[in-house]
Amino acid sequence: MKTNTICQLRPNSATTPFLVIGGSGKTGRRVIDRLQALGHEARSASRSSSPSFDWNDDPNWSEVLEGVESLYVTYHPDLSVPGASDHIRALLAVARTQGVKRIVLLSGRGEEEAELCERLVLDSGIQATIVRCGWFNQNFSESFFRDLLMSGSLAVPNAHVGEGYVDADDIADVVTAALTGEGHAGEIYQLTGPELLTFRDIAAMFREVTGRELEVIDVSREDFVAGLKAARLPEGMVQLVDYLFNEVLDGRNASLGDGVQRALGRPPRDFRSFLQKAHLSGAFA
Numbered sequence: 657m658k659t660n661t662i663c664q665l666r667p668n669s670a671t672t673p674f675l676v677i678g679g680s681g682k683t684g685r686r687v688i689d690r691l692q693a694l695g696h697e698a699r700s701a702s703r704s705s706s707p708s709f710d711w712n713d714d715p716n717w718s719e720v721l722e723g724v725e726s727l728y729v730t731y732h733p734d735l736s737v738p739g740a741s742d743h744i745r746a747l748l749a750v751a752r753t754q755g756v757k758r759i760v761l762l763s764g765r766g767e768e769e770a771e772l773c774e775r776l777v778l779d780s781g782i783q784a785t786i787v788r789c790g791w792f793n794q795n796f797s798e799s800f801f802r803d804l805l806m807s808g809s810l811a812v813p814n815a816h817v818g819e820g821y822v823d824a825d826d827i828a829d830v831v832t833a834a835l836t837g838e839g840h841a842g843e844i845y846q847l848t849g850p851e852l853l854t855f856r857d858i859a860a861m862f863r864e865v866t867g868r869e870l871e872v873i874d875v876s877r878e879d880f881v882a883g884l885k886a887a888r889l890p891e892g893m894v895q896l897v898d899y900l901f902n903e904v905l906d907g908r909n910a911s912l913g914d915g916v917q918r919a920l921g922r923p924p925r926d927f928r929s930f931l932q933k934a935h936l937s938g939a940f941a
């Protein structure tokens with residue numbers, strides 16, 4: 657995590673108009689890097705910023721949003737969890753009061769509850785763009801899936817279902833364009849990579865690129881959930897991961913989105929290039 661590139665919150669600052677909620681996360685920190693490279697001041701709000709921002713705390717969100725003109729919102733853990741739409745509604749009320757002019761929301765494909773949050777943002781009266789994403793490539797290098805790859809055994813349900821994995825660098829490029837450029841207001845960009853990939857495809861590519869062994873085991877929903885519980889995941893996370901693997905990964909998202917091309921005028925990055933780059937950087941060492 658490149659925390660040295662992330663400006664911490666400075667209360668009452670009128671000179672830092674970009675705020676990234678979840679700015680230390682996979683997409684948030686890439687957006688901050690890009691904004692800063694363009695010469696903008698951009699800051700992060702999360703539990704580790706000062707002042708801190710916690711979706712679950714009764715917040716002083718006015719202080720956090722003071723002086724902000726443009727806002728990138730990543731919700732934690734997922735817009736599909738109970739209470740997410742209440743939090744988004746509350747954030748929008750504060751954003752309106754504080755005079756926020758532009759907002760970009762990170763959302764997920766195939767999630768009814770996330771679409772409710774998208775609608776709240778689009779109807780907020782603030783100029784808004786929705787970046788609705790497939791599963792991230794970087795789940796395999798910076799998050800949950802990495803442990804599965806490194807264990808040598810990808811034991812998941814629906815291993816044969818195609819998903820349009822998208823690169824977090826493409827997401828950050830689209831978000832940065834929507835925050836800083838014109839022509840993105842009101843858009844719902846569906847972001848995927850250039851191909852549908854199953855876990856079996858990914859395992860084959862992983863073996864080729866890294867030379868490591870990786871078997872794929874298609875497990876039942878019941879066994880998968882039992883495994884999550886045995887790994888002592890908190891109950892809320894068990895429910896979320898179960899929902900993502902067994903309901904969202906049911907084929908409903910087995911189609912490609914054109915969001916990267918529409919927003920940026922170029923095709924999306926591909927998974928093999930991501931894997932090679934991650935391997936060379938030591939992500940699977």
Ligand SMILES: NC(=O)c1ccc[n+]([C@@H]2O[C@H](COP(=O)([O-])OP(=O)(O)OC[C@H]3O[C@@H](n4cnc5c(N)ncnc54)[C@H](OP(=O)(O)O)[C@@H]3O)[C@@H](O)[C@H]2O)c1
Nearest residue numbers: 678680681682683702703704710711731732734764791792
């Ligand atoms: N991963 C995928 O495949 C995928 C696909 C589509 C959509 N999404 C959506 O992407 C979003 C996650 O974005 P991301 O992957 O860029 O982030 P991430 O890597 O999951 O990082 C989470 C960020 O949220 C902050 N955070 C955690 N708990 C928080 C809390 N209670 N209050 C405030 N901030 C909190 C963390 O910072 P602190 O620890 O400092 O609080 C961190 O900055 C989720 O809404 C997810 O549904 C993900």
